[in-house]
Amino acid sequence: MVILPMKTMKRNITCGELRKNDAGKKVILNGWVHRKRNHGGIFFISLRDRYGITQITVDTEGNTELAAICDELRNEYVIAAGGIVQARPADMVNANMETGEVEVIASEIEILNKCEVLPFQIEEESKANEDLRLKYRYIDLRSANMQNRIKMRSETAFAVREWMTANGFYEIETPTFIKSTPEGARDFLVPSRLYPGKFYALPQSPQLYKQILMVSGFDKYFQIARCYRDEDSRGDRQPEFTQIDIEMSFVERDDILSMTEGLMSHVFKKVINVELPKNFKRLSWEEAMETYGSDKPDLRFDMKLQDFSSFAAGSDFQAFLSALEKKGAVKAVVVNENYSRKQIEELEAHAKIYKAKGLAWMKVASGGALEGGVSKFFADKAGDITKELGAKEGDTIFIVADESRRVTNIALGAVRSKLGKDLGLCDPAKFEFVWIIDFPMFEYNEEEKKWDAAHHLFSMPQEQYHNTMESDPGSVKGDLYDLVLNGYELASGSIRIHDSEMQNKVFKIAGIDPEEAQKKFGFLTEAFKYGAPPHGGIAPGLDRLVMIMAGLTSIKDVLAFPKNSFGISPMDDCPSEVDQKQLDELRLQIKPV
Numbered sequence: 142m143v144i145l146p147m148k149t150m151k152r153n154i155t156c157g158e159l160r161k162n163d164a165g166k167k168v169i170l171n172g173w174v175h176r177k178r179n180h181g182g183i184f185f186i187s188l189r190d191r192y193g194i195t196q197i198t199v200d201t202e203g204n205t206e207l208a209a210i211c212d213e214l215r216n217e218y219v220i221a222a223g224g225i226v227q228a229r230p231a232d233m234v235n236a237n238m239e240t241g242e243v244e245v246i247a248s249e250i251e252i253l254n255k256c257e258v259l260p261f262q263i264e265e266e267s268k269a270n271e272d273l274r275l276k277y278r279y280i281d282l283r284s285a286n287m288q289n290r291i292k293m294r295s296e297t298a299f300a301v302r303e304w305m306t307a308n309g310f311y312e313i314e315t316p317t318f319i320k321s322t323p324e325g326a327r328d329f330l331v332p333s334r335l336y337p338g339k340f341y342a343l344p345q346s347p348q349l350y351k352q353i354l355m356v357s358g359f360d361k362y363f364q365i366a367r368c369y370r371d372e373d374s375r376g377d378r379q380p381e382f383t384q385i386d387i388e389m390s391f392v393e394r395d396d397i398l399s400m401t402e403g404l405m406s407h408v409f410k411k412v413i414n415v416e417l418p419k420n421f422k423r424l425s426w427e428e429a430m431e432t433y434g435s436d437k438p439d440l441r442f443d444m445k446l447q448d449f450s451s452f453a454a455g456s457d458f459q460a461f462l463s464a465l466e467k468k469g470a471v472k473a474v475v476v477n478e479n480y481s482r483k484q485i486e487e488l489e490a491h492a493k494i495y496k497a498k499g500l501a502w503m504k505v506a507s508g509g510a511l512e513g514g515v516s517k518f519f520a521d522k523a524g525d526i527t528k529e530l531g532a533k534e535g536d537t538i539f540i541v542a543d544e545s546r547r548v549t550n551i552a553l554g555a556v557r558s559k560l561g562k563d564l565g566l567c568d569p570a571k572f573e574f575v576w577i578i579d580f581p582m583f584e585y586n587e588e589e590k591k592w593d594a595a596h597h598l599f600s601m602p603q604e605q606y607h608n609t610m611e612s613d614p615g616s617v618k619g620d621l622y623d624l625v626l627n628g629y630e631l632a633s634g635s636i637r638i639h640d641s642e643m644q645n646k647v648f649k650i651a652g653i654d655p656e657e658a659q660k661k662f663g664f665l666t667e668a669f670k671y672g673a674p675p676h677g678g679i680a681p682g683l684d685r686l687v688m689i690m691a692g693l694t695s696i697k698d699v700l701a702f703p704k705n706s707f708g709i710s711p712m713d714d715c716p717s718e719v720d721q722k723q724l725d726e727l728r729l730q731i732k733p734v
Contacts, residue, residue: 177215184211224246275712291701293691296412304407305387312364319349322662329342329369332727337727345370368383368384392675401681422573426578444561450470458518463542475531480502485500497543497548497553498543502514505538507534515540611646634678639676
């Protein structure tokens with residue numbers, strides 16, 4: 142059969158539109174064959190497009206040509222179907238389909254294109270492995286769930302633009318080819334053919350350009366920006382990603398936070414009809430680390446880290462005493478679950494990933510007694526311990542001790558996070574926002590024996606530290622803030638440095654000498670000399686936002702064409718080798734590994 146270009150069988154309605162009041166209309170539908178059943182010469186065809194599914198009924202009695210076409214049809218053939226809309230009898234209505242009250246009695250079927258045997262079946266949620274789905278992404282994207290996720294992403298981007306524009310922001314594009322500057326991850330470099338030996342970089346973010354836009358007088362800027370970082374992929378990260386980039390002039394921290402809360406409230410209401418609180422919770426960085434062991438805590442469940450030092454100090458348990466003698470910490474979490482030995486061993490292995498030396502435990506038995514694990518060291522304090530920690534019969538108490546308070550918090554925080562997931566406490570339909578504020582401005586790099594900027598080099602230190610920051614960088618708090626949602630860092634931002642003198646101080650603390658600073662950032666510090674306003678901004682991740690709204694745990698499921706866990710695209714075999722001619726034009730030579 143020769144497949145001809147579409148002429149007379151162009152659709153006049155989609156597969157998701159027909160309803161009972163359309164009965165009697167003559168329609169033409171175009172789409173993919175989702176399912177086909179043959180009941181003795183009467184064919185039932187579920188025809189699908191991105192709008193929905195309509196049942197096509199074809200009675201081929203006395204029409205051998207139509208019967209031959211219907212007999213040939215297979216899943217994912219692209220067809221046109223013309224016929225009359227008919228209401229289904231009440232006892233045959235399909236309540237699971239939006240078009241379930243009707244069917245189309247087709248008199249014409251045209252095959253627009255055929256489909257080979259599918260590498261996997263198109264289902265609501267594909268059961269195929271990830272690489273197979275990505276190799277045949279164009280097939281995977283036809284599934285109902287993927288279609289809905291891409292739709293949600295489109296609606297989210299539109300809602301962002303809608304709110305930002307209504308609130309006086311200009312959408313301004315910044316360059317994709319920029320100067321390579323250190324921003325925390327490796328740059329992707331693009332060699333210049335016209336200037337051999339020189340390179341463009343793909344932006345890790347539009348940070349410097351949006352600050353220059355503030356100097357230029359555009360006091361409310363936003364952009365749905367593509368960003369690129371040469372780092373390992375994981376569930377919520379890809380080499381290329383999209384962020385909602387925002388910058389404002391003449392603002393303080395609370396102005397940025399309030400603006401972001403308004404944006405999020407609009408997006409959640411518009412896209413998934415969820416009402417958010419007017420103001421989000423706030424935690425200092427130190428409070429978040431001490432209470433949850435993470436600067437991106439999941440607040441969908443409680444389970445706070447509690448100080449166990451007073452009980453440890455009065456015990457004979459040497460591991461705890463040693464941690465306290467070295468100015469460390471001993472902390473505990475209480476779990477409303479009676480954990481088995483095997484489960485405890487799995488949790489201990491998880492804690493050790495985060496540098497814990499071990500995971501101590503004990504259970505609350507009947508009458509409030511402690512049993513198992515390290516309980517023998519605390520038997521005489523059982524009543525005080527259970528009262529202080531709020532532990533009840535059947536609960537398990539987990540304890541981490543380390544000479545480093547940071548290790549104690551992070552390791553026990555990781556255990557807390559795993560417990561929340563394992564116990565089903567992370568409801569994907571629940572959205573718990575929290576602002577993390579008052580971050581350290583600098584963190585010490587033990588390997589290189591120098592101070593690094595905790596976020597980036599352009600964040601303003603809080604005013605009370607301006608005179609002491611050079612003599613005591615470790616105590617400095619930055620005017621930094623992160624927006625956390627359900628345990629994910631959704632957005633990061635800061636009030637920026639807007640004068641050259643302060644910027645040079647930060648460069649100096651971070652070990653960047655004036656010559657290097659001028660070479661890498663001179664165009665920004667030069668701009669500051671010409672009337673730069675106070676300004677600040679934030680950049681929510683669009684991919685993560687849609688992922689969380691959709692109740693997922695991987696951004697790959699909300700991207701049309703993601704890379705796999707190794708940064709490879711199985712569909713087009715990217716990255717790929719290039720021919721020698723292209724290398725010669727760029728004056729590049731491949732060095733053997």
